[in-house]
Amino acid sequence: MRHSLMIAGLLCATAAAAADRPVLTVYTYDSFVSEWGPGPRIKAGFEGFCGCELRFVSSGDGAALLSRLLLEGESTDADVVLGLDTNLTAAAAESGLFAESGLREVAYDLPVLWDDPIFVPYDWGYFAFVYDKTKTVSVPASFEELAASDLKIVIEDPRSSTPGLGLLLWVKAAYGARASEIWSELADNIVTVTPGWSEAYGLFLKGEADMVLSYTTSPAYHLIAEGDDSKAAAPFSEGHYLQVEVAAKVASSAQRDLADRFLAFVVSPEFQKEIPETNWMYPAVTPPGGLPAGFETLVVPQKVLLFPAGEARKVRDEALAEWQTALSR
Amino acid sequence: MADSTQPLSPALRIGVGLALAAVLALVLGTLAAVLARAKGFGALGPADWAAVRFTVNQAAISAALSIAFAVPVARALARRRFVGRGLLVTALGAPFLLPVIVAVMGLLTIFGRAGTLNGMLGLAGVQPISIYGFGGVVLAHVFLNLPLAVRLLLHGWLAIPAERFRLAASLGFGTGAMLRHLEWPMLRAVVPSAFVAILLICLTSFTVALTLGGGPRATTLELAIYQALRFDFDPGRAATLAVLQLALSALAMLLALKLAVPAAFGAGLDRPVQRWDADGAVPRAADAVALVGATLFLAAPLAAVVVEGSGHVAGLPASVWQAALRSLGVALGSGALALAMALPLSLGAARSRRRGWVEAAGMLPLATSALVVGTGLMLLLRPLTNVTALALPVTAAVNAVMVLPFCLRVMSPAARTIEADYGRLADSLGLAGAARLRILILPRMRPALGFAAGLATAMSMGDLGVIALFAGADNATLPLALYRLMGAYRTADAAGAAMLLLALSLALFWVFDRGGRIDAGS
Numbered sequence A: 001m002r003h004s005l006m007i008a009g010l011l012c013a014t015a016a017a018a019a020d021r022p023v024l025t026v027y028t029y030d031s032f033v034s035e036w037g038p039g040p041r042i043k044a045g046f047e048g049f050c051g052c053e054l055r056f057v058s059s060g061d062g063a064a065l066l067s068r069l070l071l072e073g074e075s076t077d078a079d080v081v082l083g084l085d086t087n088l089t090a091a092a093a094e095s096g097l098f099a100e101s102g103l104r105e106v107a108y109d110l111p112v113l114w115d116d117p118i119f120v121p122y123d124w125g126y127f128a129f130v131y132d133k134t135k136t137v138s139v140p141a142s143f144e145e146l147a148a149s150d151l152k153i154v155i156e157d158p159r160s161s162t163p164g165l166g167l168l169l170w171v172k173a174a175y176g177a178r179a180s181e182i183w184s185e186l187a188d189n190i191v192t193v194t195p196g197w198s199e200a201y202g203l204f205l206k207g208e209a210d211m212v213l214s215y216t217t218s219p220a221y222h223l224i225a226e227g228d229d230s231k232a233a234a235p236f237s238e239g240h241y242l243q244v245e246v247a248a249k250v251a252s253s254a255q256r257d258l259a260d261r262f263l264a265f266v267v268s269p270e271f272q273k274e275i276p277e278t279n280w281m282y283p284a285v286t287p288p289g290g291l292p293a294g295f296e297t298l299v300v301p302q303k304v305l306l307f308p309a310g311e312a313r314k315v316r317d318e319a320l321a322e323w324q325t326a327l328s329r
Numbered sequence B: 001m002a003d004s005t006q007p008l009s010p011a012l013r014i015g016v017g018l019a020l021a022a023v024l025a026l027v028l029g030t031l032a033a034v035l036a037r038a039k040g041f042g043a044l045g046p047a048d049w050a051a052v053r054f055t056v057n058q059a060a061i062s063a064a065l066s067i068a069f070a071v072p073v074a075r076a077l078a079r080r081r082f083v084g085r086g087l088l089v090t091a092l093g094a095p096f097l098l099p100v101i102v103a104v105m106g107l108l109t110i111f112g113r114a115g116t117l118n119g120m121l122g123l124a125g126v127q128p129i130s131i132y133g134f135g136g137v138v139l140a141h142v143f144l145n146l147p148l149a150v151r152l153l154l155h156g157w158l159a160i161p162a163e164r165f166r167l168a169a170s171l172g173f174g175t176g177a178m179l180r181h182l183e184w185p186m187l188r189a190v191v192p193s194a195f196v197a198i199l200l201i202c203l204t205s206f207t208v209a210l211t212l213g214g215g216p217r218a219t220t221l222e223l224a225i226y227q228a229l230r231f232d233f234d235p236g237r238a239a240t241l242a243v244l245q246l247a248l249s250a251l252a253m254l255l256a257l258k259l260a261v262p263a264a265f266g267a268g269l270d271r272p273v274q275r276w277d278a279d280g281a282v283p284r285a286a287d288a289v290a291l292v293g294a295t296l297f298l299a300a301p302l303a304a305v306v307v308e309g310s311g312h313v314a315g316l317p318a319s320v321w322q323a324a325l326r327s328l329g330v331a332l333g334s335g336a337l338a339l340a341m342a343l344p345l346s347l348g349a350a351r352s353r354r355r356g357w358v359e360a361a362g363m364l365p366l367a368t369s370a371l372v373v374g375t376g377l378m379l380l381l382r383p384l385t386n387v388t389a390l391a392l393p394v395t396a397a398v399n400a401v402m403v404l405p406f407c408l409r410v411m412s413p414a415a416r417t418i419e420a421d422y423g424r425l426a427d428s429l430g431l432a433g434a435a436r437l438r439i440l441i442l443p444r445m446r447p448a449l450g451f452a453a454g455l456a457t458a459m460s461m462g463d464l465g466v467i468a469l470f471a472g473a474d475n476a477t478l479p480l481a482l483y484r485l486m487g488a489y490r491t492a493d494a495a496g497a498a499m500l501l502l503a504l505s506l507a508l509f510w511v512f513d514r515g516g517r518i519d520a521g522s
Helices: A002-017 A039-050 A062-075 A089-094 A143-148 A162-189 A197-205 A218-226 A256-266 A309-328 B010-038 B046-079 B085-092 B100-111 B116-123 B134-158 B162-170 B175-203 B207-213 B221-231 B235-259 B281-312 B318-351 B355-367 B370-381 B391-428 B433-462 B478-487 B491-517
Strands: A023-028 A053-058 A080-085 A120-132 A153-156 A190-194 A211-215 A231-234 A240-250
Touching: A023 A039, A023 A062, A023 A256, A039 A053, A039 A256, A062 A080, A062 A089, A062 A162, A062 B221, A062 B370, A080 A089, A080 A256, A089 A309, A120 A162, A120 A218, A120 A256, A143 A162, A153 A162, A153 A197, A162 A190, A162 A211, A162 A240, A162 A309, A190 A197, A190 B207, A197 A211, A197 B100, A197 B207, A197 B478, A197 B491, A211 A231, A218 A231, A240 A256, B010 B235, B010 B318, B010 B355, B010 B370, B010 B391, B046 B085, B046 B134, B046 B175, B046 B221, B046 B235, B046 B281, B085 B134, B085 B281, B085 B491, B100 B116, B100 B134, B100 B207, B100 B281, B100 B478, B100 B491, B134 B175, B134 B207, B134 B281, B134 B391, B134 B433, B162 B175, B175 B235, B175 B355, B175 B391, B207 B221, B221 B235, B221 B370, B235 B355, B235 B370, B281 B491, B318 B355, B318 B391, B318 B433, B318 B478, B318 B491, B355 B391, B370 B391, B391 B433, B433 B491, B478 B491
Parallel strands: A023 A053, A023 A080, A153 A190, A153 A211
Antiparallel strands: A080 A240, A120 A211, A120 A231, A120 A240
């Protein structure tokens, strides 16, 4: 207790010392602020010129973030929220808690056209099943081939995880009315459904499954950080569902100018160059130096699947019900 | 029994009142905050009721099996003395103290698809077994809770005074008669509350049930609460589900209160117990099987954590060591706070006619949804203060309330026995207030206090707790740092952090538990 009080005291002291500088509070997900995520470098970069303090507040994942903001409502401390994805933006926009970004004419390097007035994309990636090349030789090229194979997969629960929700919408976008049939056929391939990405990926690395639902960019981590080229993503002929991660300005913020400057910073090369090797996603605007060596080895899907935000919101309850029924049999 | 019905001293009254207020504020206050934000309860759907059924089934079976396996193990530990027994008792407690994800990963190394067991079965030409599904959830819950069950029952056994065993031996009791006249009455008193404690823990299961459950069939109440808050943004339904969870738990506690028949062994002289009845070949073999079986079952997954992690501890980044220091601070703080609440509550309960109510209130934190408590707390504290700056003290305080039920489980019976055996003598001597505490209660409660402190600090150390909802960039605890490593692909470092967490939790537990037993005579 004394130790924690001491730390609290120290934190209060630093807060007091910085009181003359304005504070920009950014709500984001946990892996963004961790030492290994983009957070520390983004903070240093922005504080280098903003004359302010950038304060990250983290909570779980994208869904936790939105849920927290909706609960806090207009009294929220957040000036900017960073870490929602296109499956959540419809509900976020509907809440009326966000303001238009005012950013125009950014040359995004996204696989889709981006014209949302509120949400500013900062990175993106394709969902994909990742496998170990040394263990899995015959790699399925579609959900149907996967379902027909003996391969075991581990996936995330759409109710508690954003990749899990991404997979749900991926199957729905690819198969529409046949989604429920695909899930029934996949049922015997699914070893288990985990609460989040970390547990699923951990199980895969332990050898509990042949494939795990992750991103096409996951093999880049193993290649670049570990010098291990044994992991690969399986390209699926139906196409791959896209995840676009976005930031937005909170309408009730008292630091709107700072928030505007931060959003402009988000799409600048200084922010974007940190993304590939900390968040292990594609930057929304490719920085002048291009992508790090190793990214050129990644699978690039032939077809991109993505529900527009409003439709994703409409379709997800039905898709969840189908998923639950098919896998509960 | 301890029905001295003496009015409680004002100091004790204040202590009991403060502790109860803290529990109620955290359990009901946070629920009310979520409810207020939702503007009323939400309706439940058929999927929610399916979740209730699954939750209750798996919890009841997990608790029953944990107790069933704990009986022979606790009996063997109670009547055998061997080299390393103390160490074994401590080490066997480890699964209970671990963060759930670490325990699950350890279990999978042994029982998983690619685990040791299936490797051996494969060599023997036997079909592999699958841990995923209802059986796996129960297996993991038994792994996590068997140690607690063993310790609670072992305390029951050790509370039977040596004099009763001497008398029984002089009357020529065999194993059967010993069971009927001494051990069965003790079990009748101890088992119902131990069963309910484990039942409540399993009722709020999230990570275990989800990771090992194999799919949406294994949807627990806690996952339904997650879905309500995170997927459907429906805090009203989350509140309804949390109330349902509390109601189920209250029902279970009520049942336990009705079923428990207090044992009345009277006071002893703290002589070492000698069990002449257990000398035969059959009891020896039975005890050996129980001890070796439990040790293998509990130690193998822990050994896996050690084997996978020990090579990566030295290379852990500085931030993980800092997180470990923060966690030690949180653990010691919440341990002290937990004992400060548990002591007045257990003493007050022992001397009060409304003992059942006080103890039931103390058990409430077990029945809460971690997500609802965290969310409610955030709603309550945010207007008052910067919750991120206070993340560590808030985590310590919440952990203290969350481990209170375990402290009470350990300290209440001790307090009751002291009051029953020595209360009248102390009253007649006018021993009251601080003097009573110093001369009578603290010395006689020391083993229980040490055990409770060990449990409280170690559990607080290993629990992710509410820090996940409050943390900023620079105030992660060790369990959060572990999750962040896993979330950043850093599996090797995560294994090292898990090993460090296991070592620190066990060390904390050992120091306090040993400290309570040194020179304590019994």
